[in-house]
Amino acid sequence: MQTQDEIILDVKKINKTFHSKKGFINPEVLKVRAVNDVSFQVKKGEVFGIVGESGCGKSTIGKCIMDLIPIDDGEMTFKGKNLRNLSKEDRAQVKQDLQIIFQDPYSSLNPRKRIGPTLMEPLLVYKIAKDKEMAEEIVQDIFKEVGLPEQAFWKFPHEFSGGQRQRIAIARSLILNPDLIVADEAVSALDVSIQAQILLLLKNLKQQRDLSYIFISHDMGVIRYFCDRVAVAYLGQIVEIQSVPDIFERPAHPYTKTLKEASPVPSYDPDRTFNVLEGELPSPSNLPSGCYFHGRCPKATEHCTKVMPDLMPYKDGMVRCHHPE
Amino acid sequence: MTEPVFCVKDLSISFKLNGKWCQATQNVNFDLMENETLCIVGESGCGKSITAMSCLGLLPKKKNIHIEGQVLYKGVNLLDLTEKELNDYRGDDLSMIFQEPMTSLNPVLTVGEQITESLLVHKSMTKAQARETGIELLNKVKIPEAEKRFSQYPHQFSGGMRQRVMIAIALACKPTVLFADEPTTALDVTIQAQVLHLLKELRRETKMSMVMITHDMGVVASVADKVLVMYGGQVIENSSCKDLFEAPNHPYTKALLNAIPRPDRHIDHLTSIPGQVPTLAGMPSGCRFSTRCELVSDQCAMTPDVNTVAGQQSHHYRCWNV
Helix, strand or coil, X not given: CCHHHXXXXXXXXXXXXXXXXECCCCCEEEEEEEXXXXXXXXXXXXXXXXXXXXXXXXXXXXXXXXXXXXXXEEEEEECCEECCCCCHHHHHHHHHHEEEECCCCCCCCCCCCCHHHHHHHHHHHCCCCCCHHHHHHHXXXXXXXXXXXXXXXXXXXXXXXXXXXXXXXXXXXXXXXXXXXXXXXXXXXXXXXXHHHHHHHHHHXXXXXXXXXXXXXXXXXHHHHHCCEEEEEECXXXXXEEEHHHHHHCCCCHHHHHHHXXXXXXXXXXXXXXXXXXXXXXXXXXXXXXXXXXXXXXXXXXXXXXXXCCCEEECCEEECCCCCC | CCCCCEEEEEEEEEEEECCEEEEEEEEEXXXXXXXXXXXXXXXXXXXXXXXXXXXXXXXXXXXXXXXXXXXXXXXXXXXXXXXXXXXXXXXXXXXXXXXXXXHHCCCCCCHXXXXXXXXXXXXCCCHHHHHHHHHHHHHHCCXXXXXXXXXXXXXXXXXXXXXXXXXXXXXXXXXXXXXXXXXXXXXXXXXXXXXXXXXXXXXXXXXXXXXXXXXCHHHHHHHCCEEEEEECCEEEEEEEHHHHHHCCCCHHHHHHHXXXXXXXXXXXXXXXXXXXXXXXXXXCCCCCCHHHCCCCCHHHHCCCCEEEXXXXXXXXXXXXXX
């Protein structure tokens, strides 16, 4: 299919450095490169995963795409439009087509406002609904779609369980009929049985509405089940991009391999050993020379301690390593 | 057969909420042998943390909390002891690691002071001896530059290192039983692997027994000898680790195992469990899983008996319809 290869989002060499001050009298400015030369493309109808551990910059990448954090340099093109240089009309359209779901839906909902009116607001702002009645109708339809009861409309956020609140967050992201949804750890805070419900819902919605997702997670199991392609992030950089079958069967970067082997598997195996990395995670404000992973990498050579590898095409994907598998 | 080191008998805990008694756990039983690891697994609100807390007498003795049953350590029922008597056990024979290493470490005391506290109290060591043991412990949990780290404060440590400090504190007096409440939940997977590996090594060295509370079936498979699966305050299945993963019996255990997205293989279809985990105030009567179970029948309105799986002496489950 030709539409399969249509690129909906193209991220090119984006960078974001945060500055923080340490100390009081002679403050020392710490630079944290949260997003470091990140490039990837998301195809239409695809679930693109970003996986990594805390502090690897995966959430910052998501927020940069949503323009919640301004980037320092680089380029982002969404549906052919340059996200950094939008006209007023284009901006309004992009704001509707790009949506985000956060990890903790409770802190992203206004606790003093009922759910229905919260969800109606964007419909009225963007004049998609002519009046309140029409807006209410659209909201109720979406409730049905995500499996929320009709009565939810007049309830407050605290009256819902975690799983239901996540359904509300999904309903809110759908309300403007987007093309691409950034799901930032959208199922991480949920119990296993509820997590499965939400994953199934997201999968159904994708098929019915022809959505694309950027799915940010730290859980290799969830990534394997839900994504088509995945980028592995480490200390602000992308170290590998491959299709999900390849990344799990034939990981090219040593870090990807470690990440996979460290993920606990729910089946009995008396001979299981833990693949334990030597060394500590470097501080993002004081990065090592050469490849950032060399201090913990079993394959590191002297070359790795001096020269930072580039993200290079490798097999069907990309990898940033001097010694890929 | 050897005697169990630690034993919980018919433990039921109830809370008074809005004037109504709600049962948080119902008739929890388990035995723990020397050098054995028991995992208590379940989703939020299933009563797993409450069970561990009551084992160390950490639930406040208040009018709105009612505890029945026995928690036996060396023949002594810990539930009968006063706070002062309990302190002789806590941190010495019995110790605990909590989930959040940042909130359970005291931010205004150095790591060293916190590690040596129990040594000074229980083992009547001198400060110099305690310092030496403390540094040894930090080395054991693989904190680099232990001597320098000993006099630093918790905020100078990373998350994984803080959790390892917690382990060092818990192990200071060489406990017989270690309770670990979600010790790796807040950690990244590579750090989690480090901590689980460390716990396994230490357990081999010291022969201690461990009760680990977790919600992650993957963690259970990596560390457990025996497993209790809890749901809505009841133990619905208990068995050896091998039997649980290879031949689960209770419909909840089966459903839970099928709802986990796996890192080791591709799955086409994930099975979800309909409905939600019941709240404390809205616990169904009879079998507590009945509202979400696909095998539900009229009988499920009564609490099911504990059945034993044929041919597997130590594999029990609570269900009418298996």
